[in-house]
Amino acid sequence: MYSLKQINDTIRIPAEYIKKGKSLSEHVDRLAHDAFEGRFDDDGNYILLTFDHELQGRGRIIHGDGAIYQKVSFKALLFNMESNEIVDGAVSEIHEFGAFVRIGPMEALLHKSQILDEQIDINIGQRQIEGKQSGKRLGEGTPVRARIVSLSLNPHDPRSSKIGLTCKQPSLGAHDWLDEERD
Numbered sequence: 001m002y003s004l005k006q007i008n009d010t011i012r013i014p015a016e017y018i019k020k021g022k023s024l025s026e027h028v029d030r031l032a033h034d035a036f037e038g039r040f041d042d043d044g045n046y047i048l049l050t051f052d053h054e055l056q057g058r059g060r061i062i063h064g065d066g067a068i069y070q071k072v073s074f075k076a077l078l079f080n081m082e083s084n085e086i087v088d089g090a091v092s093e094i095h096e097f098g099a100f101v102r103i104g105p106m107e108a109l110l111h112k113s114q115i116l117d118e119q120i121d122i123n124i125g126q127r128q129i130e131g132k133q134s135g136k137r138l139g140e141g142t143p144v145r146a147r148i149v150s151l152s153l154n155p156h157d158p159r160s161s162k163i164g165l166t167c168k169q170p171s172l173g174a175h176d177w178l179d180e181e182r183d
Contacts, residue, residue, distance in 0.1 A: 108163035
């Protein structure tokens with residue numbers, strides 16, 4: 001789910017950062033954070049954090065732009081998800097259609113049809129979901145173990161990515177349900 005990776009890429013250093021007597025390396029950290037963090041890389045990994053930025057060689061100035069395009073090498077902390085992967089998260093919101101679960105930096109949908117093998121009641125006022133027969137409950141903040149059943153990542157807008165979860169398999173569900181099953 002989480003990994004470290006060495007990445008080589010290019011950042012754009014605007015002309016206003018190019019001043020006599022100032023080093024470009026003073027601006028590289030901030031510009032690299034802005035350019036890469038909170039986005040997906042080419043392999044579909046979500047870049048959480050970049051650090052140890054190093055300039056590589058000399059930058060290039062593109063005619064008509066005035067900015068420097070500088071190769072940079074850095075380490076990145078990545079978050080990766082795969083279909084059918086089992087993940088742990090916490091319920092962040094309850095809605096009429098199910099619950100959103102925070103897994104790492106992303107939100108995933110646990111649709112009401114994928115919570116239990118029984119009918120459920122959703123109480124928006126109390127912010128909880130309850131099984132009609134078993135009495136099992138999910139509320140905001142409840143830790144959950146689920147399986148990723150659908151994954152549609154949007155590299156241009158990570159917030160609009162769609163991740164679907166299920167808890168309707170053995171050893172999945174709210175952590176307190178799993179503890180009860182073990183005992």
